[in-house]
Amino acid sequence: MDKKTFKLHTENHDRDIFESKYIYPVLSRRAGGLSLGINLNTNNACNWQCIYCEIPNLTRGNPEPIDLNLLEDELRQWLFKINHTSFIEENGPPNTSFADIAFSGNGEPTAAKEFADAVDRSIKLLKEFHLVNKIPIRLITNGSFIHKNLDAIKTISKYNGEVWFKVDAGNTLAMKQINQINPSMKQIHNNLDLCIRHVSTVVQSCFLKIDGSIPSNKFLDDYINFINPFSNNLKGIHIYSLARPSYQKSEVDIQRLDLEELSYIQQYINNQIDCLIDIFP
Numbered sequence: 001m002d003k004k005t006f007k008l009h010t011e012n013h014d015r016d017i018f019e020s021k022y023i024y025p026v027l028s029r030r031a032g033g034l035s036l037g038i039n040l041n042t043n044n045a046c047n048w049q050c051i052y053c054e055i056p057n058l059t060r061g062n063p064e065p066i067d068l069n070l071l072e073d074e075l076r077q078w079l080f081k082i083n084h085t086s087f088i089e090e091n092g093p094p095n096t097s098f099a100d101i102a103f104s105g106n107g108e109p110t111a112a113k114e115f116a117d118a119v120d121r122s123i124k125l126l127k128e129f130h131l132v133n134k135i136p137i138r139l140i141t142n143g144s145f146i147h148k149n150l151d152a153i154k155t156i157s158k159y160n161g162e163v164w165f166k167v168d169a170g171n172t173l174a175m176k177q178i179n180q181i182n183p184s185m186k187q188i189h190n191n192l193d194l195c196i197r198h199v200s201t202v203v204q205s206c207f208l209k210i211d212g213s214i215p216s217n218k219f220l221d222d223y224i225n226f227i228n229p230f231s232n233n234l235k236g237i238h239i240y241s242l243a244r245p246s247y248q249k250s251e252v253d254i255q256r257l258d259l260e261e262l263s264y265i266q267q268y269i270n271n272q273i274d275c276l277i278d279i280f281p
């Protein structure tokens with residue numbers, strides 16, 4: 001059956017199809033099943049503005065205040081639905097399993113002042129539903145506020161969770177173009193280092209075809225040089241491309257890299273970095 005006949009499929013990560021404010025289930029290729037997303041950025045605000053970002057009406061800024069009680073109620077309702085009803089069977093392809101609870105959403109989750117409290121409430125519910133050590137909590141982040149959220153990161157680690165840390169390029173110019181920020185490579189290095197020291201960490205990298213060109217060897221060499229000092233301590237690297245259409249205006253044309261192109265990049269990087277690299281065409 002066509003996966004698009006299900007409400008949940010990997011090419012639709014619409015946060016609103018199930019009408020909760022903070023919680024949204026999606027089918028995640030990288031998590032390998034149903035991922036229960038927690039969106040702390042209900043105003044679509046992020047401190048970055050990546051050219052491939054799939055969030056409609058993305059604005060620069062911080063999240064609005066979080067109603068933690070509503071978030072907890074919604075998460076409880078969703079965990080009940082997933083664990084005690086036929087929700088997954090009715091809405092996902094056959095053999096879909098519950099993979100994780102993921103702080104992701106429409107902006108940078110760790111920009112929320114309530115991030116640590118939201119992590120604590122999630123752990124409380126994992127305990128309530130006897131899911132500790134069965135369902136991990138994942139933080140999907142651009143890493144820019146890791147240093148301000150170490151206690152929350154340690155809590156995620158304590159309950160066998162992990163962080164997926166975004167690194168889309170290894171030099172300032174490329175990050176400026178792709179993430180539309182003025183990066184300090186030193187700060188990003190320090191935050192990745194801090195993250196790896198406290199929690200199991202996967203680097204996640206979105207590579208694109210820009211104006212018809214795949215990432216150059218120079219681009220990949222800079223990326224490798226940036227990642228190399230961490231490679232022994234990373235859980236892995238996820239390399240993916242545009243999965244869904246970007247909603248951002250950009251001066252450059254961006255396109256999805258195909259399997260062959262991603263495989264070439266995987267091989268090129270693996271020739272110089274001894275680390276598990278997964279690609280998600």
Ligand code: SF4
Nearest residue numbers: 046048049050053107
């Ligand atoms: S960091 Fe994530 S949410 Fe923010 S602009 Fe980039 S892709 Fe979008």
